[in-house]
Amino acid sequence: MAERHNLELKPIGIIHSPYQAGQAPYQGAGHEEIYRIEIFKEFEEGLKDIEGFSHIILICWLHKSRGYHLLVKTPWDIKPHGLFTTRSPHRPCPLGLSVVELVAREKNILKVKGLDAIDGTPLLDIKPYVPTIDERTNIKAGWLEGKVRAERI
Amino acid sequence: MAERHNLELKPIGIIHSPYQAGQAPYQGAGHEEIYRIEIFKEFEEGLKDIEGFSHIILICWLHKSRGYHLLVKTPWDIKPHGLFTTRSPHRPCPLGLSVVELVAREKNILKVKGLDAIDGTPLLDIKPYVPTIDERTNIKAGWLEGKVRAERI
Numbered sequence: 001m002a003e004r005h006n007l008e009l010k011p012i013g014i015i016h017s018p019y020q021a022g023q024a025p026y027q028g029a030g031h032e033e034i035y036r037i038e039i040f041k042e043f044e045e046g047l048k049d050i051e052g053f054s055h056i057i058l059i060c061w062l063h064k065s066r067g068y069h070l071l072v073k074t075p076w077d078i079k080p081h082g083l084f085t086t087r088s089p090h091r092p093c094p095l096g097l098s099v100v101e102l103v104a105r106e107k108n109i110l111k112v113k114g115l116d117a118i119d120g121t122p123l124l125d126i127k128p129y130v131p132t133i134d135e136r137t138n139i140k141a142g143w144l145e146g147k148v149r150a151e152r153i
Numbered sequence: 154m155a156e157r158h159n160l161e162l163k164p165i166g167i168i169h170s171p172y173q174a175g176q177a178p179y180q181g182a183g184h185e186e187i188y189r190i191e192i193f194k195e196f197e198e199g200l201k202d203i204e205g206f207s208h209i210i211l212i213c214w215l216h217k218s219r220g221y222h223l224l225v226k227t228p229w230d231i232k233p234h235g236l237f238t239t240r241s242p243h244r245p246c247p248l249g250l251s252v253v254e255l256v257a258r259e260k261n262i263l264k265v266k267g268l269d270a271i272d273g274t275p276l277l278d279i280k281p282y283v284p285t286i287d288e289r290t291n292i293k294a295g296w297l298e299g300k301v302r303a304e305r306i
Contacts, residue, residue, distance in 0.1 A: 006274045007162035007214055007275070010245050012237075043245065046223040048235030052295025056237075059212070059248055061160055070199040082201030084165075084209075084279040087286065093277040094194065096213055096248070099289055114289075119231050122160070124246040126237040129295045129304025130299045133240065134287070136252055136267075139281045 009061065011027035013044075013108075014041040021064045021119050037110040039122060044108040047052060049128075051105050055129035058098045058115070061122040065094035076147040085142060096121070099129050156176035156227050162214065166192040166261075174217045187256060190263040190276060192251040197261040199278075206259050208282035211251050211268070214275040218247035225249075238295055248276070252282050 016036040037058070039047060050056065068090040071080040083091060100112040110126075169189040180192060190211070192200060203209065221243040224233040253265040265280075 007164070008244060009160035009162065011160070012245050043223065043237075046236035047238075048224060049233055049238045049296050052293065053238065053297075054202075054291065054293035057248070057250065059250065065198055067218050069194065071201060082203055083199035083225050084196075085200075085202045085206065087283075091278055092165050093212070095278050097210065097212065097280060099287055101289070116292065125244055125248050125251060127240060128238050128295060128297055129292065130240075130297050130301055131288065131292055135250055136208050136282065137253070138207065139282065139284055140207035142281060143202050144283050145205075147281055 009124060011061065011124055012043045012126070012136070013037055015060060015115070015117045015119070015121040015122065016114070017117050017119040020052050023118070031116070032113060035041040035112050035115045035117065036115055037112055039108045039110065039123070041108055041150070047105065047108070047110070048064040050102065053102055053128050055099055056102050057113070057127040057129050057134070058096075058100055058112075058123060059125040059127070060096040060117055061124055062094035062122070063097045063122060064118060065089045066089065068092060077143060081143055085087075085144070099134075108139075161224040161278075162277055164214065164277055164302070165279070166190055166198045168213060168268070168270045168272070168274040170268070170272040170305075174271050175272070183280060184269070185266060188253075188265050188268045188270065190265055190269050192261045192263065194261055195230060200258065200261070200263070200267070203255065206255055206281050208252055209255050209265070210255055210282050210287070211265075212275060212278040212280070213249040213251075213270055214277055215242040215247035215249045215284040216273070216275055218242045218244065221245060230276070235295055238297070244277055252287075271282065
């Protein structure tokens with residue numbers, strides 16, 4: 001197969017959310033709403049064995065993102081901070097990243113909780129959440145230290 | 154500003170790696186090599202305050218990825234598993250995701266360790282790693298349970 005020469009995205013599914021634009025929580029962790037993730041039928045086989053995972057990582061396209069600023073104010077501080085030290089949806093590449101709990105799978109439908117996406121968000125990728133790959137110890141979270149008090153789930 | 158109507162990616166930088174294609178480790182966690190991440194000058198202001206974070210999340214474009222299969226064999230098991238339960242670089246959207254240790258910043262250059270990218274990989278986004286957002290407890294890692302024994306860093 002040829003190498004890829006352009007940065008072209010092909011969504012693998014779509015997120016059905018109880019939230020419309022402007023209504024989603026700032027972070028999904030700790031929230032109990034169930035989201036229905038529809039994986040397009042052509043990709044269903046790639047979900048084999050996913051039921052064994054309690055948590056998965058979703059990367060989505062923040063389709064309502066409109067441009068960006070490099071210094072941003074967030075709900076967590078009155079001072080502006082560098083965009084890449086925030087989780088603002090307004091970024092050069094509007095990619096959303098969430099670790100969610102996988103509650104159930106029915107064929108090409110995943111039911112998850114702990115998400116903050118709005119309805120109709122295109123899903124780009126799913127990765128298994130594996131503590132030895134995705135967690136670190138001795139963390140310093142800079143200006144965000146102690147600011148995001150989402151309930152651990 | 155207008156809404157985005159297409160899924161167009163604009164890299165924010167480039168990863169300078171000691172590894173060429175085919176040489177990178179399967180997972181970066183636990184490895185000591187230093188990678189030099191060059192953030193393009195136009196985005197440098199977005200790094201303000203990043204020095205306070207011990208770990209950051211990098212999302213990159215796996216530019217050497219060539220197509221994909223929905224069932225894949227990995228180094229961790231003799232049986233094939235669904236693509237979305239693996240971290241294979243060959244995916245419909247070839248997005249790489251790594252939590253790395255931020256060792257130093259010099260203007261628009263970030264020095265990091267714990268990565269597994271090859272030289273020249275386009276960087277799409279940086280997010281702060283925040284345990285209350287990015288970590289979960291009571292994890293079941295499906296068929297990957299106990300298979301990836303990367304040293305925790």
